[in-house]
Amino acid sequence: MTTRRCDGCGTKVKIAGGIGDLWSFDFGPTDGMILELADGSEHFLCLDCVDRLPDDHDPTADDVAALPTADDVDAPPTDDE
Secondary structure, X not given: OEEEEOOOOOOEEEEOOOHHHHHHOOOOOOOEEEEEOOOOOEEEEEHXXXXXXXXXXXXXXXXXXXXXXXXXXXXXOOOOO
16 A cells, blocks of 8 residues: 655545555545645645635645645644634
């Protein structure tokens, strides 16, 4: 199985297919996708980060940069929240 880091949160995401799956017979789905955004940039994002992109405008590279990292998502809430 091959993995690739999500450009949004930085987590390792499984990519289906390839020679590794031939030997392991692990034919599950890919957990991310490459998106071409409104500004012409391309980013590989996990499905969770795709869901976090804004719905009120066409996403850009700035929106990907604003996504929380895996550490931010897993962090316990602070007293301010």
